[in-house]
Amino acid sequence: MKQTVEQQAELQKKLVSYRRDLHEHPELSMKEYETTKQIRRWLEEAGITVLEYDLPVGVVAEIKGSRPGPTIALRADIDALPIKEETALPFSSRNEGVMHACGHDFHTAGIMGAAILLQERRNELKGNVRILFQPAEETSQGAVLVEKAGVLDGVEAIFGMHNKPDLPVGTIGVREGALMASVDRFEIEICGVGGHAGIPNNAIDPIVVTGQMISALQGIVSRNLSSFHNAVISITQVHSGNTWNVIPEKAEMEGTVRTFQNEAREIIPDLMKRTVEGIASAYGAKVDFRWYPYIPVVDNSPLFTKVAAETARDLGYEVVTAAQSQAGEDFAYYQTMLPGFFVWMGVDGPKEWHHPSFTLKEEALLVAAQYFAKLSINVLNQWK
Ligand code: NI
Numbered sequence: 001m002k003q004t005v006e007q008q009a010e011l012q013k014k015l016v017s018y019r020r021d022l023h024e025h026p027e028l029s030m031k032e033y034e035t036t037k038q039i040r041r042w043l044e045e046a047g048i049t050v051l052e053y054d055l056p057v058g059v060v061a062e063i064k065g066s067r068p069g070p071t072i073a074l075r076a077d078i079d080a081l082p083i084k085e086e087t088a089l090p091f092s093s094r095n096e097g098v099m100h101a102c103g104h105d106f107h108t109a110g111i112m113g114a115a116i117l118l119q120e121r122r123n124e125l126k127g128n129v130r131i132l133f134q135p136a137e138e139t140s141q142g143a144v145l146v147e148k149a150g151v152l153d154g155v156e157a158i159f160g161m162h163n164k165p166d167l168p169v170g171t172i173g174v175r176e177g178a179l180m181a182s183v184d185r186f187e188i189e190i191c192g193v194g195g196h197a198g199i200p201n202n203a204i205d206p207i208v209v210t211g212q213m214i215s216a217l218q219g220i221v222s223r224n225l226s227s228f229h230n231a232v233i234s235i236t237q238v239h240s241g242n243t244w245n246v247i248p249e250k251a252e253m254e255g256t257v258r259t260f261q262n263e264a265r266e267i268i269p270d271l272m273k274r275t276v277e278g279i280a281s282a283y284g285a286k287v288d289f290r291w292y293p294y295i296p297v298v299d300n301s302p303l304f305t306k307v308a309a310e311t312a313r314d315l316g317y318e319v320v321t322a323a324q325s326q327a328g329e330d331f332a333y334y335q336t337m338l339p340g341f342f343v344w345m346g347v348d349g350p351k352e353w354h355h356p357s358f359t360l361k362e363e364a365l366l367v368a369a370q371y372f373a374k375l376s377i378n379v380l381n382q383w384k
Helices: 005-024 033-045 104-120 142-148 206-224 262-283 302-314 331-335 364-381
Strands: 049-051 059-064 067-077 126-134 155-164 171-174 177-180 182-191 231-240 250-259 286-295 298-300 318-321 340-346
Touching (some): 005 104, 005 364, 033 049, 033 059, 033 104, 067 104, 067 364, 104 126, 104 155, 104 364, 126 142, 126 364, 155 302, 155 331, 155 364, 171 302, 182 262, 206 250, 231 262, 250 262, 262 286, 298 331, 302 318, 302 340, 302 364, 340 364
Parallel strands (some): 067 126, 067 155, 155 340, 171 318
Antiparallel strands (some): 049 059, 171 340, 177 298, 182 250, 182 286
């Protein structure tokens, strides 16, 4: 069943109002209480079944197809950022210092549009579509929370998007394999022996040890990783000492590692630990290396590359090869459990993500709604 031009215009109008409502009332990660209520209200208005899970924030719904088949999921993130909005839009944030500067308002409204279309077209569905409005993407907490609540139980595949300001409206970026980088954090604490700056032989200087470590850690990417892999190890904080004539006892470093290969991600922490422990031992210092795994690589399953591109073309949209991004996305967490595909949705915005003047073209809402509705139908129809 194809929508008439009037029906399309009506849906677009509704999605614009949803997006503006969300934009005006942004909420930070794990505080999306009003957003949760509002999404629930919209789903109920559309006659879509809301599923109950033990989640403080976020909403899950499901559209049951008229024919039996597997269950797949569409995911939108719903949180905003601690940024003071500078767009001067008439529907700017009313929540001082909080802004939808990553376009998650767009994702939520767009996937809501797909849900509305799927509810109307459920007799075309050979299976079910679960809709996840996930909280706390920005803090990498949401996907884990949702999965632990059992939301993915019985789900066979998952699909999602991020808006892309540098692509025009009506263009969809598709890429098999790694799309977005892994994001991890590390801390290194070096413990030496403090003493008189003029008598270093009676001390173990943690600053000199730290200096050696900083240089040696850079060698991991160039000497220990295969040339087919890539990664960055960035040390972003170094702290030690508090005066000019005393050798301090301790030094601390902190930083992040990003890569597009889960294989590289797995070996880097061990290499870093070995490197800093070796250097500390050479100087007689002690070291504590702490690794905080955040999110893996957004790694698109080859099972869905063809259908992701063909769906866009069927609807008359442009398909481009998606450029990789060094930003992270907690959608990656779902992809460690089940096959998934994440696309770029062109929104033709003037600024990159997380900028106080970030905005986008709302015409892309209907594109996203149509694309994800059609993608769900196609994936379920082609399911083997
Ligand atoms: Ni985002």
